[in-house]
Amino acid sequence: MLGVDPGSRHTGWALVTRVAGRFHLEAAGVIHTDPDATMADRLRTILRDLRAAAVLHRANVASVEAIFSHRSAQSALVLGQARGVALAALADAGLPVHEYNASTIKQSVAGSGKADKLQVGRMVEMLLGEHTVALTSEHARDACAIAMTHHLHAGRVLALGPQKRARRLDPRSPASWGVTLPVVKVRA
Numbered sequence: 001m002l003g004v005d006p007g008s009r010h011t012g013w014a015l016v017t018r019v020a021g022r023f024h025l026e027a028a029g030v031i032h033t034d035p036d037a038t039m040a041d042r043l044r045t046i047l048r049d050l051r052a053a054a055v056l057h058r059a060n061v062a063s064v065e066a067i068f069s070h071r072s073a074q075s076a077l078v079l080g081q082a083r084g085v086a087l088a089a090l091a092d093a094g095l096p097v098h099e100y101n102a103s104t105i106k107q108s109v110a111g112s113g114k115a116d117k118l119q120v121g122r123m124v125e126m127l128l129g130e131h132t133v134a135l136t137s138e139h140a141r142d143a144c145a146i147a148m149t150h151h152l153h154a155g156r157v158l159a160l161g162p163q164k165r166a167r168r169l170d171p172r173s174p175a176s177w178g179v180t181l182p183v184v185k186v187r188a
Contacts, residue, residue, distance in 0.1 A: 001154075002059035002095065003147025004050065005139050006086040008078045009033055011046050012139025015057045016128075016147035023127050023148055027057050028140040039078070043085045050086055054093035062090040063150035065142075066099040100149045108149040120145050 005012035014028040031049040033042035054062065064086060067079060090097045103113035110123045117138070124144045125135070135141045 001147045001150050002054055002057070002062040002090070003143040003145070003150070004062060004064045004086050004090065005142035005146060006046070006064060006079070006083040007139065008039070008042055008046075008082040009035055010137070010139045011050060011082065011086060012137060012141070012143035013050060013053050014135075014140050014143035014147055015053075015059055016144055016151065018148075018151040023144075023151070025128050025135070025144065027053075028135060028137075028143065029053065030137045030139045039081065043081060046082055047085045047089045047092075051089040051093045054090055054095055059093070059095055061098065061150065062095040063098045063100060063146050064090070065105060065146055066101045098150055098153075100146065100153070104153075105145050105149045108152045109145045117142075124148070
């Protein structure tokens, strides 16, 4: 399960598995874009690097936070663009994508739909145990919470039926994409 916390400056991603009811962090990272670059270049970076992470780590499914409101129309538009590119990257990598709203993520991970970021972060650390050493970024931590939410809701999602899968990129040729990903691998 690849969880994604989209943002125009920092997009967090985390590959989380669940074995015998326990969560394991397989890999995590943050895609940083240059704030001085054009929006098109920043979006291209998110598209390229997120698609590469999905293919390189052989994710089977992805989940992304759904955005319903934001502080201002301008910031909502910018976040929407980054989120749209993230959705396109995941679909292009051949992954079915599931979306969860913020209160569902908070409820699933922290036990309260009104939990703050600190509470959710602490619960992610507690649920991952020793693997949280690799999570140095709040963006990667948020991506873990999103992935965990899907794991906890997967039975309900599977009951809805299979989704069409998009074409998969060839994982044997990631070098041709010109991608360098900052990845933290954790051994289980």
